[in-house]
Amino acid sequence: MKFKFIAEQLAQQTQLNRHRQRVSIASSSGREIIVDGKQYLNFSSNDYLGLNNHPDIKAAMIEGAEKFGVSASASSLVTGFNYAHQALEETAANWLGRERVLLFSSGFAANQAVMHALGQKDVQLLLDKLSHASIIDGALSSQASLKRYRHNDYQHLAALLAKTTAANNELNTLIATEGVFSMDGDEADIDALTQLANKANAMIYLDEAHSIGIKGEQGQGIASADVDIVMATFGKAIATSGAFVACDTELHDYFVNFARHYIYSTAISPAIAWATQKSIETIKKEIWRQEKLSTLTRLFSCQLDSSIDLVPTTSSIHAINVQEEAKALAASEKLKQKGIWVTAIRPPTVPNGTSRLRVTICANHKERDIIYLAECLNEVLV
Known part of the structure; x- marks a missing residue:
């Protein structure tokens, strides 16, 4: 069989909990995302300033x-x-x-x-x-x-x-x-x-x-x-x-x-x-957008349980290290059940043993969104 390595490497990705699949997004406003007819609070967007739908x-x-x-x-x-x-x-x-x-x-x-x-x-x-x-x-x-x-x-x-x-x-x-x-x-x-x-x-x-x-x-x-x-x-x-x-x-x-x-x-x-x-x-x-990001970032850090392994940051990116691929995928799925979209990041995107939840905060998030996110993470990870 020609190019036998294709099937072999795909099977290996699945075995290692590293297989990737796309999802079809019906709508995304930065703060919220609709996938398969269900609405989620979106904490995986790089639309940091919330400008994607600016009129x-x-x-x-x-x-x-x-x-x-x-x-x-x-x-x-x-x-x-x-x-x-x-x-x-x-x-x-x-x-x-x-x-x-x-x-x-x-x-x-x-x-x-x-x-x-x-x-x-x-x-x-x-x-x-x-x-x-x-x-x-x-x-x-x-x-x-x-x-x-x-x-x-x-x-x-x-x-x-x-x-x-x-x-x-x-x-x-x-x-x-x-x-x-x-x-x-x-x-x-x-x-x-x-x-x-x-x-x-x-x-x-x-x-x-x-x-x-x-x-x-x-x-x-x-x-x-x-x-x-x-x-x-x-x-x-x-x-x-x-x-x-x-x-x-x-x-x-x-x-x-x-x-x-x-x-x-x-x-x-x-x-x-x-x-x-x-x-x-x-x-x-609209410099207030950067200022709001700083405020929401501080709020998130304060609300998160101290036992959670949060990589120190001064940006909109908040990496929560859960180490294992399977654990990251499971946590991401549990958050979806609570109406939160946070992507699990796994090797080779990050080094082995550092699989994580990559949380991104945007300027169009509300304080109540951040508090709810922290509550859900505390429940799922602690």
């Missing part, structure tokens, strides 16, 4: 479609780069205080593109152990040497930098990490990273997918001016679709010429680009 953003989407069409119809280097894309790049660059911004179809594509384009033979890539799969895949597909430092362990990173610098001080080094880590919800220490990078003459690449919109005075994320390259997605707190890379003019020109995902992909929808401008404007104006 101004939806109106901008319609306006963008009427002005520019739904599809870009070509790659950006052919005829796909129009005024909507240019305006969004300028808006995002001004928001972040960066020289230039380049749009990508997704965060996965952007991460892969940058790692592959910069990962030349005379480059070493130093990745946080918990960096996103797209960063790792991009690094593995490049010609660069690759090493991974222990998660947020800057002494380990310093030792790797010192070792490689001593061996070859002509080596170009790029340090890659996430701003807020997608599965744990903890943050990178930007000050520590920039000090190490400056000392080693290295560049920093920061994935802000889960910190853009919810961190910073106007939602710009946690990056400082010393971070060389910032990537962020539009599909989470910004509530549209696509991604961007922010950098200086020289790097921007380099990626336009050598980032294969950018060169060979159809540009993002101009209607989406037009709507994304409105979303950024809304984030800057």
Whole structure:
């Protein structure tokens, strides 16, 4: 039988309680979700600011479609780069205080593109152990040497930098990490990273997918001016679709010429680009959304039983470590019976022995939602 491994590996996934299946969502408002005709409180959405159904953003989407069409119809280097894309790049660059911004179809594509384009033979890539799969895949597909430092362990990173610098001080080094880590919800220490990078003459690449919109005075994320390259997605707190890379003019020109995902992909929808401008404007104006997230996060931590293994976080992501795949699945199912939707996260998305419930809080949740969620978790897990 050809490709026998397909059935074998699927069977193995089931045996390990790691088999994945999609669910068909009938409706999702951010706070609530309807699956198979049943309504749940949704605590698995990345719509952190609750902007997905914002009327101004939806109106901008319609306006963008009427002005520019739904599809870009070509790659950006052919005829796909129009005024909507240019305006969004300028808006995002001004928001972040960066020289230039380049749009990508997704965060996965952007991460892969940058790692592959910069990962030349005379480059070493130093990745946080918990960096996103797209960063790792991009690094593995490049010609660069690759090493991974222990998660947020800057002494380990310093030792790797010192070792490689001593061996070859002509080596170009790029340090890659996430701003807020997608599965744990903890943050990178930007000050520590920039000090190490400056000392080693290295560049920093920061994935802000889960910190853009919810961190910073106007939602710009946690990056400082010393971070060389910032990537962020539009599909989470910004509530549209696509991604961007922010950098200086020289790097921007380099990626336009050598980032294969950018060169060979159809540009993002101009209607989406037009709507994304409105979303950024809304984030800057409605700062109460970030403040409400902080309030709900504190409430959740206070209501949860102290025996529950909650990973420390200052973000909207609250990881509850239950260790075993079967236990995570069982807890998720029990919560569904109580009208709560929380997804069980299992390996290989997270390391072995750290299967978890990944709870995400959004700005359109109510205090009573958080209290009920904590009560249910206390009942299911304690």
